[in-house]
Amino acid sequence: MLHELPTEISLYIASYLPIQCLRNISLVSRAWHSLITHNVQAVYHNTAILHNFVHHADLQADSSGQSPDAKKIDWLKLCQRRFQIERGWRGKAPSIARELNSTGKFVHRMKVDQKENFVMTTRHTGGLSVSDYHTDRVLWAAAHADDYAHCEYDHGYIIFNRHDNNKEVWRYARDFQDSEIPEEFKPDDAMIKASLEAAEHHPSPTHRGHFRPWSLLHVPEFTRAFRFSYPTLLSAGVNHAYLWDVPTSRLVETISNIQAPNKDGTLGSLSYVEVNDQYAFFCGSNQLRIFARDGGALVYHLCMKNLQFTTWDVLPSNGDDPCPSSLFQPQRLHEAYHVSSTSQSNFIAAHVSSSGKDIAVLTAPGIFIWIPGFExxxxxxxxxxxxxxxxxFNTSRDGGGRDISVYLALGESNEKAAIATRKGLFVVSLGPDVSQLTAEAPPRPGLSVCRVAKYDHSRHLSFISCLQMTDTGLFFNWYPSSEQSRPSQPARRMVVIPPPPQHGHLHVPVQLSPQTQSQHTNLVQAPAQAMTAVGVEGQSNHLPGLALIESSDDEMWEDAAPDPPSPIIVEEAGPPPLVETHEEEEGVDEDEIEIDEGDLVVDDDADDFEMEEEEDDLVDDFQFGGDGFMQVIVNDWFLPINSSMVHYIHV
Known part of the structure; x- marks a missing residue:
């Protein structure tokens, strides 16, 4: 029958067949086998479009294949690879985990360029480095970025904040000439000097992974969070947000009154911001708000108190793992109704999809919200x-509505989300169409969830400060495996008291509760107070914004500090790694800075087992702490000083 139809009609019919069906009908029908064999490029080109395996750039590359240097796509291989990747994300094919030593320890933030195969990292102790994640080799590094610098990256531009509130923009060295640098907001001498030193220390004829200064953006006021989605940089203060066109270094829009009260209150303390061509998104302690660009009108808001809906509890699967060599373990979803907790919580992150049509939202208590077609x-x-x-993701009986969320990442055009909580690392496959066409169609609600095996240490999960998701892998900072495998050491108890942040004339909401502060934030870190702390081996170190008070028991703690401002108790498994000193910024009056000093006393007689139990209790009570971890408060945010490097899991 098929041979009686024109080839064009037969190919049109085949374009509606899932990839599994193409293989099956080719095995059982000579006519179909002949049609597919003789038109393999056309058949699998249509299949790639049907399954959303192909991006617009791939279509353009294939359509211009007649040029000598054009990239001609093998559609059969592309479909085979994409199908295997999809199976890998769902735990049906092998996956591999690697530890990247080239990124060094004390990783704070990272960004990944999958096209160029490198990862960019900033560290607690300052500096910016670029590493090839295939060869685990440093390509380029500059000791220029400040401590705890937050960084953003897109289309070859990397942006990070300075303690003077300016934003440095560096651009991939291969992409421009010096003559193209915008006249406004040119790089300063410090940036140029750092660029020359980095190029000298990492010579390369190809300049792969090298960056050079592009501009230095002067933000009109102190801003707390920023997000870059090419070509727009959104930088938000307490009540105003500024949008820059990064390629031209122009301030193109200001959104005012982001805290303006409505019937449900104000936005609240800012946690995260997101931006695309049409909207600006703000996550606060009270609301998630979406503002339209080109006018700044508030078009939608969502309140924490209204999240009393039916949820799908993420539970361990009862069956065996479908692929023993996979790190992704499928989870089961159970429909249940939960009343939102009355305790104060917040939206910690929101990401808009590459299509601009869908958004993913994560709340601190562990509720992930996927909103397709949010407009x-x-x-x-x-x-x-x-x-x-x-x-x-917070289904345990003793959860009690506690905040457990750590980080949210959205995949690059692959309908995936990655979520880090204190209970585990998870991957959510969001596209029901992809689910139905490339794998077994999941039951309601049409999403599938996998948990990442072997990365389930609650204390280490708490200190993930960055999680990134590419088309084929997860990148996150993790306590080094060599340290994880060591026998337990006697834990050392310390009491950490953060001094009140100094904001000058700025009226910034300050949160000094012993509640977990999620590491997922694009908040700007302000200059921290520097004070001396005596390390466990008697060495004098400088810890920004951190005071250590003696504590061998509760009575001693009460005597030493009768009225402590929000004490935080953490456990220490060894000598604490301390951040480097950074000098006071210009214009800061040293006389106005009050420094609380104290001593650190270590209880070396503690029993391992007793300290393990005590440590677990402390984590439950305060929701953070852990082996080898300390915390520093910078700009009223608790940040980890932990030894961690980048781990990479790929399918």
Whole structure:
């Protein structure tokens, strides 16, 4: 019958067949086998489009294949590879974990360029480095970035903050000539000097992984968070947000009154910001707000108190792992109804999909919200309960609504999300169409969840300060495996008291509760107070914004500090790694800085087992702490001083 149809019609029919069906019908039908064999490029080109395996750039590359240097795509191999990748994410094919030593320890933030195969990292102790994640080799490094610098990266531009509130923009050295640098906000001498020194220390004829200064953006006021989505940089203060066009270094828009009260209150303390061509997104302690660009109108808001919906509890699967060599373990979803906790919590992150049509939101208590076609909410075409899916990652009986979320990342055009909580690392496959076409169609709600095996240490999970997701892998900072395998050492108890942050004339909300502060934040870190702390081996070190008070028991603690401002008790498994000193910024009056000094006393007689139990209790009570970890408060945010390097899991 098939041979009686024109080839064009037969190919049109084949374009609606899933990739599994193409293989099966080729095995059972000579006519179909002949059609597919003789038109393999056309058949699998249509298959790639059907399964969303192909991006617009790939289509352009294939359509221009007649040019001598054009990249001609093998559509059969592309479909085979994409199908295998999809199976890998779902725990149905092998996956591999690697530890990247070239990134060094004390990693704070990272960004990944999958096209160039390198990862960029900033550290607690300052500096910016670029490493090839295939060869685990440093390509380029500059000791220029400040301590705890937050960085953003897209389209060859990397942006990080300075303690003077300016934003440094560096650009991939291969992409431009010095004559193209914008006239406004040119790089300063410090940036140029750092660039020359980095190039001298890492000579390369190809300049792969090298960056050079592009501009130095002067933000009108102190800003708390920033996010870069090419070409726009969004930098938000307490009540105003500024949007820059990075390629031209121009301030193109200001959104005012982001805290303006409505019937449900204010935005609250800012946790995270996101931006695309049409909207700006703000995560606060009270609300998630979406503002339209080109006018700054508030088009939608969502309150924490309204999240009393049916959720899908993420639970361990009862069956065996489908692929023993996979690190991704499929989880089962159980429909349940939960009333939101009355305790104060917040939205910690929101990411918009590359299509601009969908958003993923994570709350501190562990609720992940996937909202496809979110613009329909603006026009009241539908309701949140009708279109959104709620996944609950905090299902234990003793959860009690505690904040457990650590980080949220959205994949690059692959309909995936990665979520780090104190209970585990998870990958969510979001696209129901992809699920139905490339794997077994999951039951309601159409999403599938896998847990990352072997990365389940609650204390180490708590100190993930960055998680990135590419098309084929996860990148996150983790306590080095060599340290994990060591026998337990006698734990050392310390009491950490953060001094009140100094904001000058700025009225910034300050949170000094012993509650976990999520590491997922694009908040700017302000200059920290420097003070001397005596290390466990008697060495004098400088710890920004951190005071250590003696404590061998509760009575001693009360005597030493009768009225401590928000004490934090953590456990230390060895000599604490301390950050480097950074000098006072210009214009800061040293006389106005009050320094609380103290001594550190270590209880060397503690029993390992007793300290393990005590440590677990402390984690439950305060929701952070752990082996070898200390915390420093910078700009009223608790940040880890932990020995961690980048781990890479790929499918």
């Amino acid at each position: 329909r909410l603006f026009h009241r075409e539908t309701t949140l309960t009708d279109i959104a899916t709620f996944l609950n």
